[in-house]
Amino acid sequence: MAISSELITATCSHCERDIPTLNIDLHYAHCSRNLQKCAICGDMIPKKHADEHYNEIHAPVDCSLCSERIERELWSLHKGERCPQRIITCEYCEFPLPAVDLIKHQEVCGNRTEYCDLCQKYVRLRERINHDIQFHSSPGDTAEPPRDIAPPVRERANRRRARATSRSRVLLTIAITGAAVVIGSFFLQRVEDKQ
Numbered sequence: 001m002a003i004s005s006e007l008i009t010a011t012c013s014h015c016e017r018d019i020p021t022l023n024i025d026l027h028y029a030h031c032s033r034n035l036q037k038c039a040i041c042g043d044m045i046p047k048k049h050a051d052e053h054y055n056e057i058h059a060p061v062d063c064s065l066c067s068e069r070i071e072r073e074l075w076s077l078h079k080g081e082r083c084p085q086r087i088i089t090c091e092y093c094e095f096p097l098p099a100v101d102l103i104k105h106q107e108v109c110g111n112r113t114e115y116c117d118l119c120q121k122y123v124r125l126r127e128r129i130n131h132d133i134q135f136h137s138s139p140g141d142t143a144e145p146p147r148d149i150a151p152p153v154r155e156r157a158n159r160r161r162a163r164a165t166s167r168s169r170v171l172l173t174i175a176i177t178g179a180a181v182v183i184g185s186f187f188l189q190r191v192e193d194k195q
C-alpha cells in the first residue's frame with residue numbers, strides 16, 4: 001500500500017544529510033540556526049562550539065618543551081618521536097635527558113666499563129648485553145657470581161672490585177654530565193692498568 005512517509009527523505013541544503021521529508025522543515029530550521037560546517041574537517045558542529053572545535057581539533061600546538069609551533073596533524077609525531085627536547089632515558093644509566101643530548105651522552109655513557117663478576121674483567125656497558133648473552137646466558141641464570149672460585153682469587157677480585165666500585169659510585173653520583181663520565185672511565189681504566 002502506501003510507502004511509510006518515514007522512508008521518503010529529502011536532503012537538507014545546510015548539512016547535506018538525508019532527512020525524512022516529514023521532519024525536513026523542522027530539521028532545517030534547527031540545523032541552519034545552530035550548526036555550521038567546519039571549513040577544515042567538514043563536520044557539522046554547533047555554532048557556539050566552533051572556537052572550541054577549532055582549538056581542540058585543528059589549531060597548531062605550541063610545544064611547551066621546545067617552544068616550536070607544531071601543525072596539529074604532526075603533533076603526536078612531534079611529541080612522541082620528533083621533539084628534540086622530549087625526555088628519553090639513557091639505556092645505560094637510565095638517567096632521563098632531552099633527546100637532543102642523548103646520542104652524545106650515550107656515546108660516553110656506553111663507553112664506561114662495568115666489572116663482570118663471572119669473567120673477572122671489565123666490560124663496556126654498550127657491550128654488556130651482548131656479553132651476557134654470549135657468555136652468561138644459561139637457562140635459569142641468577143646473575144649471581146659463582147661460589148666455587150678459589151678463595152685467594154676471589155679475595156683479590158673482591159678487593160679490587162670494592163675499590164673500583166666505591167670510586168665509581170662516587171663518580172656515578174656526578175656522572176650525569178658527559179664530562180664526569182669521561183673522568184670516571186679514565187679512573188677505572190687507570191685502576192685496571194695498575195694491576
Ligand SMILES: [Zn+2]
Nearest residue numbers: 012014015031
Ligand atoms: Zn541539516
Ligand SMILES: [Zn+2]
Nearest residue numbers: 038040041042
Ligand atoms: Zn573541524
Ligand SMILES: [Zn+2]
Nearest residue numbers: 063065066083
Ligand atoms: Zn617540541
Ligand SMILES: [Zn+2]
Nearest residue numbers: 090092093109
Ligand atoms: Zn647514561
Ligand SMILES: [Zn+2]
Nearest residue numbers: 116118119135
Ligand atoms: Zn662476563
